[in-house]
Amino acid sequence: MTAKDCLPAQGETTPTKCSQAKFVEYTGLATGQDYACGACAANSDAKCQDCTGKSDAACNTKIETAENFKCYDYELKDEKLVKKDAAVTCQRLKDTPIKCNMPGSAADKTYLVKNKGCGPCETADKTSKKCADCDEGECNSAFAVTAHQLLLPLLATVYSLL
Numbered sequence: 323m324t325a326k327d328c329l330p331a332q333g334e335t336t337p338t339k340c341s342q343a344k345f346v347e348y349t350g351l352a353t354g355q356d357y358a359c360g361a362c363a364a365n366s367d368a369k370c371q372d373c374t375g376k377s378d379a380a381c382n383t384k385i386e387t388a389e390n391f392k393c394y395d396y397e398l399k400d401e402k403l404v405k406k407d408a409a410v411t412c413q414r415l416k417d418t419p420i421k422c423n424m425p426g427s428a429a430d431k432t433y434l435v436k437n438k439g440c441g442p443c444e445t446a447d448k449t450s451k452k453c454a455d456c457d458e459g460e461c462n463s464a465f466a467v468t469a470h471q472l473l474l475p476l477l478a479t480v481y482s483l484l
Contacts, residue, residue, distance in 0.1 A: 340382035341372040348421070348441035350413035357382050386416040391459035393422035393439035401431050409460050412440030424462035426454040 341362045343355040352369035355362075362370035375381035392409035403425045414420070421442040425433055428451035436444060436453070439462050443453035456462055 338375050339372055340375045340380055341370050342382040342385075344369055344371040345385045345387075345415060347418060348412045348414060348437050351385070388414050388416050388418060390414075391420050393460065394424070394462050395438040396425055396435045398431055403429060403431065403433065403435070405463055410438045410440065412437075412459075420457055420459055421455050422458075422460070422462035423453050423455040426451040428452050 339361040340357070340359060341355070342357045343351045343353070344367075345351050355366070355369045361372045373381035390411050390413050393412050394405045394409050396403045396405055398404075405424075412420075412422070422439050423436055423441060423443045424439060425435060426443075426448070430452075433447075433452050436447075442448075443455045447453035448455065454462075
């Protein structure tokens, strides 16, 4: 996808609204939307974002992204939330930190992992301990959760003894 010059129709002024595919954090660019002259079509908010350009510069320029990373999604099996075998690819903007989320200590069988494990927890879920997050690729595996839950209290105990 590349930007293009938006030339006005005969007798009209140069359009200043431009549109392009929307980037959804931790998911990537929406499909089915090209760079275009003019505003987004009605009811296309999920896949399109528009901007106001200038007569000498387009505003719908390439979106800068950072390197992709992987996280694990979870599913309900035998009344328990368990990690799926394969990690999913998460996409982010240039300055967006790596974050994975997973079921927290208070998550029950009705809890749904957000964004297939990509990105941070929602504040309410994190506060209620239904969700936990971490900041490295593939850090939301069952082993990482268990190690994290065991090591932090152990370290706190050792520190209090010193």
